Structures are given as structure tokens and as C-alpha cells.
Amino acid sequence: RKEVEQDPGPFNVPEGATVAFNCTYSNSASQSFFWYRQDCRKEPKLLMSVYSSGNEDGRFTAQLNRASQYISLLIRDSKLSDSATYLCVVSGDSSYKLIFGSGTRLLVRP
Amino acid sequence: EPEVTQTPSHQVTQMGQEVILRCVPISNHLYFYWYRQILGQKVEFLVSFYNNEISEKSEIFDDQFSVERPDGSNFTLKIRSTKLEDSAMYFCASSEPGLRNNEQFFGPGTRLTVL
Numbered sequence: 650r651k652e653v654e655q656d657p658g659p660f661n662v663p664e665g666a667t668v669a670f671n672c673t674y675s676n677s678a679s680q681s682f683f684w685y686r687q688d689c690r691k692e693p694k695l696l697m698s699v700y701s702s703g704n705e706d707g708r709f710t711a712q713l714n715r716a717s718q719y720i721s722l723l724i725r726d727s728k729l730s731d732s733a734t735y736l737c738v739v740s741g742d743s744s745y746k747l748i749f750g751s752g753t754r755l756l757v758r759p
Numbered sequence: 760e761p762e763v764t765q766t767p768s769h770q771v772t773q774m775g776q777e778v779i780l781r782c783v784p785i786s787n788h789l790y791f792y793w794y795r796q797i798l799g800q801k802v803e804f805l806v807s808f809y810n811n812e813i814s815e816k817s818e819i820f821d822d823q824f825s826v827e828r829p830d831g832s833n834f835t836l837k838i839r840s841t842k843l844e845d846s847a848m849y850f851c852a853s854s855e856p857g858l859r860n861n862e863q864f865f866g867p868g869t870r871l872t873v874l
Contacts, residue, residue, distance in 0.1 A: 681861050683862070687802075690848070690870075691867070691868075692850055692865040692866060692867050692868050693802060693850070693865050694865070695862055695863070695864065698862060736801075736802070740861050744807075744815055745790060745792075745807055745814070745815070745854065745861050745863075746792070746804040746807055746815055746817070747792075747794070747802075747804060747852075747863060748804070749801045749802040749803070750801065751800075751801045752801065
């Protein structure tokens, strides 16, 4: 089983749509969870940390379900500039290394 | 806003040559990392560095790789004898653990091409 698993997509949505990405992780002792976005041939950029209580940042909402080892990201009112690959990232149980999923590609069309 | 910087942006080298990739982490961060991303694949952890020593390394980080913090600002990754399969984007990252959930901030990367 992959350490962090994501649907590769692509998700092709119109501007203004709401889109949700999911991710599962295998290590139940993982401590920290993140969503990063990566534009083509660029560095991963931190979008948001994910907390058990759920958190929201503008149009973005992230949820964590530790029992199911499941992380989600919801993007409301999609913009053209949201087109990117969204990386689900987990930090180890006793380690600071980040474990990346392969990413979910989002294409927002006019 | 403070950011991680990396040089060079692109390095082309012959197989068997040594390369040094350079990074300047965010100034008040204490943990430093190297990751790599082979084209079309996911980002992979190489090594973490804290208090002037390696704190963790992956299986990829074999004897051909080394890291160093030669002064108060630079953090380098050296590959002693490059192989074709070392061709990848190499990202440096830094973080301030304990303060914000180990959020790591990445530099723009160095694209290494081994011929």
C-alpha cells in the first residue's frame, strides 16, 4: 500500500465550480498533515496545514479523519489560477520528513 | 516575505562529475531538508539536517551524497560522482519545528541534468 495515495485526476472543472480532493495515508501514527500546490516544474508551495478540527482559509477547506486515515481538500468558487497539482503531504510519526502523494491535477476552464 | 533561495537554477554535468547544489534557508529556521523530484514522479525526501548534523536520511541518500552547512547561511548538497539517474529537480526546504506544525517552505529548486 502506498504511504500517501491520491487520485491523479485530472479534474477538469468550469470556473466557479466546487471541487473536492481526497487522500489516504497508511501510517496511523502520522502527526502532521498538509496540502501543497505545485505548478508545472515549480516548487511545492504550502497551501494549508490540516487539523483534526478542520480548517478553512478563504475558499479552501481541509478536513482530517484520523480514524479513517483520510484527508480532504475542498475548493469553492474555482478560479483559473487554481489550476495546478495538489499534493497531499504527511509527516512521519517520529520524523520531520514529509511524505508526498503523487498529486491530483486540477484544470479550471473559463 | 522571507523565502528559501537556491542556486544554480539549472546545472548540467557529465556523468561521474561532482556537483554542489546551494541553498539559503529562511534565516530563523533551524531544520533544513533536501528533496528531489524526478520528472513525472512524486517529491521524495533525501535528508534532514539539524544542529550541524544529519538527523534523518532516506535510502536514496547513499555514500555519493553529502550535506554541509559551511557558514551561517548556506546549506549545500554534494553529489560526488553523478549518475544518469540523478537527473531531477532538487528542492531545499526549511522549517521551524515546534512552532507551526513543522510547516516546511521550499526553494525554487535546481534542475540537475546528468549527461
